[in-house]
Amino acid sequence: MPGIKDVAERAGLSIATVSRALSGKGNVSARSRERAQAAAAELGFVLSYHASSLASGRNHNVGVVVPSVHRWFFSSVVEGVSASLLDAGYDLTLYNVSENRRHSVLNDFLLRKRVDAVIAVSLELSETEIRQLLAIHRPIVGIGGPLPGASTIRINDSGIAEDATNHLIHLGHSRIAHLTGDAAYQQDFRLPGTRQGGFEKAMAAAGLPVRPEWQVSADFTVQGAYASARRLLGGSSERPTAVFAASDEMAIGTILAARDFGLRIPYDLSVIGIDGHELGEVFGLTTIDQDARGQGALAVRLLLAGLGDAADGGSTDTEFPTKFVVRSSTSVPPRDTVPLR
Amino acid sequence: MPGIKDVAERAGLSIATVSRALSGKGNVSARSRERAQAAAAELGFVLSYHASSLASGRNHNVGVVVPSVHRWFFSSVVEGVSASLLDAGYDLTLYNVSENRRHSVLNDFLLRKRVDAVIAVSLELSETEIRQLLAIHRPIVGIGGPLPGASTIRINDSGIAEDATNHLIHLGHSRIAHLTGDAAYQQDFRLPGTRQGGFEKAMAAAGLPVRPEWQVSADFTVQGAYASARRLLGGSSERPTAVFAASDEMAIGTILAARDFGLRIPYDLSVIGIDGHELGEVFGLTTIDQDARGQGALAVRLLLAGLGDAADGGSTDTEFPTKFVVRSSTSVPPRDTVPLR
DNA sequence: TTGAAAGCGCTAACAG
DNA sequence: CTGTTAGCGCTTTCAA
Numbered sequence: 001m002p003g004i005k006d007v008a009e010r011a012g013l014s015i016a017t018v019s020r021a022l023s024g025k026g027n028v029s030a031r032s033r034e035r036a037q038a039a040a041a042e043l044g045f046v047l048s049y050h051a052s053s054l055a056s057g058r059n060h061n062v063g064v065v066v067p068s069v070h071r072w073f074f075s076s077v078v079e080g081v082s083a084s085l086l087d088a089g090y091d092l093t094l095y096n097v098s099e100n101r102r103h104s105v106l107n108d109f110l111l112r113k114r115v116d117a118v119i120a121v122s123l124e125l126s127e128t129e130i131r132q133l134l135a136i137h138r139p140i141v142g143i144g145g146p147l148p149g150a151s152t153i154r155i156n157d158s159g160i161a162e163d164a165t166n167h168l169i170h171l172g173h174s175r176i177a178h179l180t181g182d183a184a185y186q187q188d189f190r191l192p193g194t195r196q197g198g199f200e201k202a203m204a205a206a207g208l209p210v211r212p213e214w215q216v217s218a219d220f221t222v223q224g225a226y227a228s229a230r231r232l233l234g235g236s237s238e239r240p241t242a243v244f245a246a247s248d249e250m251a252i253g254t255i256l257a258a259r260d261f262g263l264r265i266p267y268d269l270s271v272i273g274i275d276g277h278e279l280g281e282v283f284g285l286t287t288i289d290q291d292a293r294g295q296g297a298l299a300v301r302l303l304l305a306g307l308g309d310a311a312d313g314g315s316t317d318t319e320f321p322t323k324f325v326v327r328s329s330t331s332v333p334p335r336d337t338v339p340l341r
Numbered sequence: 342m343p344g345i346k347d348v349a350e351r352a353g354l355s356i357a358t359v360s361r362a363l364s365g366k367g368n369v370s371a372r373s374r375e376r377a378q379a380a381a382a383e384l385g386f387v388l389s390y391h392a393s394s395l396a397s398g399r400n401h402n403v404g405v406v407v408p409s410v411h412r413w414f415f416s417s418v419v420e421g422v423s424a425s426l427l428d429a430g431y432d433l434t435l436y437n438v439s440e441n442r443r444h445s446v447l448n449d450f451l452l453r454k455r456v457d458a459v460i461a462v463s464l465e466l467s468e469t470e471i472r473q474l475l476a477i478h479r480p481i482v483g484i485g486g487p488l489p490g491a492s493t494i495r496i497n498d499s500g501i502a503e504d505a506t507n508h509l510i511h512l513g514h515s516r517i518a519h520l521t522g523d524a525a526y527q528q529d530f531r532l533p534g535t536r537q538g539g540f541e542k543a544m545a546a547a548g549l550p551v552r553p554e555w556q557v558s559a560d561f562t563v564q565g566a567y568a569s570a571r572r573l574l575g576g577s578s579e580r581p582t583a584v585f586a587a588s589d590e591m592a593i594g595t596i597l598a599a600r601d602f603g604l605r606i607p608y609d610l611s612v613i614g615i616d617g618h619e620l621g622e623v624f625g626l627t628t629i630d631q632d633a634r635g636q637g638a639l640a641v642r643l644l645l646a647g648l649g650d651a652a653d654g655g656s657t658d659t660e661f662p663t664k665f666v667v668r669s670s671t672s673v674p675p676r677d678t679v680p681l682r
Numbered sequence: 683t684t685g686a687a688a689g690c691g692c693t694a695a696c697a698g
Numbered sequence: 699c700t701g702t703t704a705g706c707g708c709t710t711t712c713a714a
Contacts, residue, residue, distance in 0.1 A: 001477065003691060014701045019693060026694090027699060044476065049455040050394040051691035054706045059391070061434075069419050075410045082410075082437035086446070091455070093402075094435040096423035105427070114390040114432070135385070136342065226623045256623060259600070282567045282597060344707060355685045360709060367710090368683060392707035395690045685714080691706105698701080 002043040011039035022047055053114075061091040062303060063115035065105065065123050069096050071220060072249055072277055073292050077121050077143055080296025088304055090116075097123075106132070117303045119296075120147065124190065139306045141299045144191065151302055153295050153318045157191060160288045160322055161198025161244070164272050167286070167324070168242045169206045172332045173270060174340040176203065177214035177232060177240035179225060179250050192217070195246045195274070209340060214240050218250055225253025233261055233269070241333040242270040248277035248287050255283050255329065266331040276325065284328035295320050343384040352380035363388055394455075402432040403644060404456035406446065406464050410437050412561060413590055413618055414633050418462050418484055421637025429645055431457075438464075447473070458644045460637075461488065465531065480647045482640045485532065492643055494636050494659045498532060501629045501663050502539025502585070505613050508627070508665070509583040510547045513673045514611060515681040517544065518555035518573060518581035520566060520591050533558070536587045536615070550681060555581050559591055566594025574602055574610070582674040583611040589618035589628050596624050596670065607672040617666065625669035636661050 004022075008015045013032055020026035021036035028036075040046070053059050064081055066074040078094070085092045093115055097105050106129055118133060122144040125133075130149045133140050140150040168176050178199045181192030196215070203210050216232050218224040225245065233239055234257075245251035251273025255265055263269045265284070273280070276289030298320065345363075349356045354373055361367035362377035369377075381387075394400045405422055407415040419435070426433045434456055438446050447470055459474060463485040466474075471490045474481050481491040509517050519540045522533030537556070544551050557573050559565040566586065574580055575598075586592035592614025596606055604610045606625070614621070617630030639661065 005691085015691095016693080016702080017700055020700090023693085029699060032699080044473070046453050048395070048691055049453045050391045050400070051706090052693070053391040054389075054395050054708085055691080055693040057693095057706075064435075069410050069416045069423075075416050078410050078435070079437060082435065086436075086438070086442060092435050092437075094405075094419070094423065094433050095427075096420060096433075097427070101427060132385075222620055223623050253623070279563055282564050282594070346707085356708080357685060357687095357710080358683085361684090364709085370683060373683080389707055392690090393709075395692085396707075396709040398690075398709095683714105686712090688709105688711085690709085693704100693706085695704085696702085698699100 002045045004045070004047070006043055007036065007039045007045050010043065011035040019047075023052070059091075059114055059116045060089060061093055061115050062300075063093045063095060063118040064121065065095040065097060065118060066121045067097065067099075067123065069094070072275065073144070073247070074121055076292030077296040077299075080293030081119060081300055082296075083293075084297045084300035088300065090300075090304075117141075117306070119143065119299045119303065120145065120150075122191065125150075139303055141302050143295050143299055146190065149315060151306070151315045151317070153298055153302070153320050155290045155295075155320050155322050157194040158198040158201070160274060160290075161195040161246075162202040163324065164244050164274060164288055165199045165202035166206075167272060167326075167330065168244060168270060169202065169208065171242075171270065171330060173242040174208050175214075175238070175240045175242065175333070175337065176208070177211075177216070177243045179228060179232070179243055179245040179254060180215065180217045181246055182217045182219050182224075185220060192246055199244055211240075213237070218253065220247055220249060222249045222253040222256070225250035226257050227253075229254040229257035230260070233257055233263065240269075241337055242272070242330070245271065245273045248273035248275035248280055248285060251285055251287065251329075252277070252279060252283055255285070265329050268334060270330040270333070272330050276323070280325070280327065286327045286330040287325050289323040289325050290320065291323075343386045345386070345388070347384055348377065348380045348386050351384065352376040360388075364393070400432075400455055400457045401430060402434055402456050403641075404434045404436060404459040405462065406436040406438060406459060407462045408438065408440075408464065410435070413616065414485070414588070415462055417633030418637040418640075421634030422460060422641055423637075424634075425638045425641035429641065431641075431645075458482070458647070460484065460640045460644065461486065461491075463532065466491075480644055482643050484636050484640055487531065490656055492647070492656045492658070494639055494643070494661050496631045496636075496661050496663050498535040499539040499542070501615060501631075502536040502587075503543040504665065505585050505615060505629055506540045506543035507547075508613060508667075508671065509585060509611060510543065510549065512583075512611065512671060514583040515549050516555075516579070516581045516674070516678065517549070517583045517585060518552075518557065520569060520573075520584055520586040520595060521556065521558045522587055523558045523560050523565075526561060533587055540585060552581075554578070559594065561588055561590060563590045563594040563597070566591035567598050568594075570595040570598035571601070574598055574604065581610070582678050583613070583671070586612065586614045589614035589616035589621055589626060592626055592628065592670075593618070593620060593624055596626070606670050609675060611671040611674070613671050617664070621666070621668065627668045627671040628666050630664040630666050631661065632664075 008018045018036045021028045021033040069075050095105050117139045120142045124145050142152040180196045216228045218228040258269050273287045349359045359377045362369045362374040410416050436446050458480040461483045465486050483493040521537045557569045559569040599610050614628045
C-alpha cells in the first residue's frame, strides 16, 4: 500500500509538496502538481482521509439523522442533502434511527468527532443533546423540527394548514375532516399537532364546527391512511365532503379509500394534502408543495457557510417557502349538501 | 477538548490502560476500567474515531452506494443495512449517486480508505473498479447487480419473472403484456432485460406470442408506469388481459391507469408485480416478495463475517429466496376473451 | 495487568 | 514555491 512518501520519492518532490499538490491547498507550481499527480496515479495512491482529518482537524463529513429513509419526506431531504454534499466534496454519514436508538446514536456516533456537522431531520433533540453537540463545535441544523439553540429550516406548518383548510372552506365546504398524524409522531416532531392547530384555527375563524369523529389519525403512510380513511368514510353516519390530510401520502390513502366506496373525487369528496409528492400528479391531488429536496440542499448551504467561519453561535431560523398547487382533487361540495353550522 | 491523556491523569492510569479500558480490547482489571470510564464520563471525553482508525487501521464504517434512496427497493435495502450496521457499531456512509457521478464517487470517496467495505446496490461496477477496491483490501458485496469478482446477493430474476408469467398463463391468460424498465436502467443493472428474458421464456414455453406493442417500458416509478400503462391500455387496438410489471411500483401505476379507464381488477385485467411493496396490500396486488430489507441485512452479515478474517478472496454468490404472494389482482381472463395463439 | 515508546499517514507552520 | 519539522490523538508491541 503506497504512502505519500512513495509518491514523493517517485515524483522527486518533498512530502509536503505532494500533499499540497494532491489536496489542492497551498501554492504549487503547475509542473510539480503534474508530477505529483502522475506519480500518484501510477502508484494508485489516494490520500488517507483519516490521516488528513487527524492532521487538519477537518472531516469533510456530515452526519444526517432521519427517522426513516423509507418515507417520502425523509428520502427527499436525504437526496437533496446528498447531492449538495457530494458537490462540495463531503461525505454523508447516515443515521437512520428509530426512536429507541436515538440515545446510542448520539453518544456512540455523533459525539465521536467524526462528523463536522449534523443535520437532524424531524428529530426533536433535547437542549442537553444540542448543547453536547454544540460543545464539541459541531454545528447543527434541524429540518422540520424545533431545535432550541440550533439553526432550523422549517415551513410554516400552522399557516399552510390554515391555507389548506381555507381553500376547502372557500370552495363552500363546511363538512371538513382532518387526517392527522398518530400520537406516536406527536412526541417527536410535534408536527401533526401544529398542522391540526392550523386546521382548527381556520375552522374556528369561519365559524365551522370541528367534529371529533372527523378528526382521525394515521401513521403518515399511504396504507395507514387508507385504513383510517375507510373507517372515516365507510361509517354509516354522516360523511364529510372534504378531507384535509396532513401529508400527501395520507391524502393518497384517502383517495384510494374513497374510490373503494365508489366516491368520486372531487364530486363526492374533495381531498387536499401537504407535501408535493411526485405521485400527486397521478391522482390530480391538490396540495401545498414543500420542496423537500430544496430544504435538504439549503441545510447543506447553511452548514457549509457556517463551517467556513468558526460560527456555531449564529442560530438562524429559516422559514422555507411553500407553493399552493391546485389540481383536480378539490372542488365545490355536492349540490345537495346541507351546510353544517 | 479533553484528550485521552487528560483522562489518564484524572484516573491515575497510563494512556495505554485507558485506551484498553475504553475500547474494550485487551485485558484491564475491573477496577481500572471503572476508573477510566468514570474519568472519561466526568470529562465528557469520547475517543476520536479518526485517531483510532489511523492507529488501528480499522474504520468501523461501511460505504453504501445506491442509485437513489427515493425508490422503494433502494430505501428498503438501506434501512436493512442501516439497522444491522448500527447494531454492529458501524457507521454507514451513504453515496446516493446518479450515474454521472459514479466515477468521482469511486475515486474521491471510496478509494480514500475511510470505509472498511462497500455495499453496492444495483450498481454495475467494471472489473477494473472492483479490482481497485479489492486491491486496497475493501471487501465488496453487491446487491441486485452482477459484480464480477465480488460477492453478490441477488434474487433469481429470470426465474421469478418466469414464475410470474406462468402464474398468468396457468390462470388461462394468453394476451399478456410486460411492463419493463427503461433502457436507461438496462445499462446499469441489466435487471429489466433479465426479467424480460424470463417473461419471454415462459411465453415461448407455453407457445404464446409476445406482441411487441405489449412490451412497454417505464422508469420504475408509479407515475412513470402510470403514463406507460395509459398508452398500453388506452389504445384503440386490442387490449391485453393481463400485465406482468417488472416492479410493484410499476404494477401499481398500471392498476391506477386501468381504473381510470374503468377496467376492473382483476375481472377485466390481471396485474402482477415483483417486490413485496408495502402498498401492495392496499391494491390487493399479487406479487413476488423479495425481502429487500432482508437483503440489506444479509449483506452486512456477509461483510462483517468477511471482515473478521482477512478474507477478501471468498466471493460468494448468494441467491436470496423470494415468496410468491397471491392476492386479488390476478384471476382468470374475462369469459369472452378470444385466446391468442 | 500495566506502562513506555514508537508509530499510523498526513498537514501546517516555519524558514528558506 | 518548496523542504523541514513537529505534531494530530490514539493503538499497539514490548518489557516489566
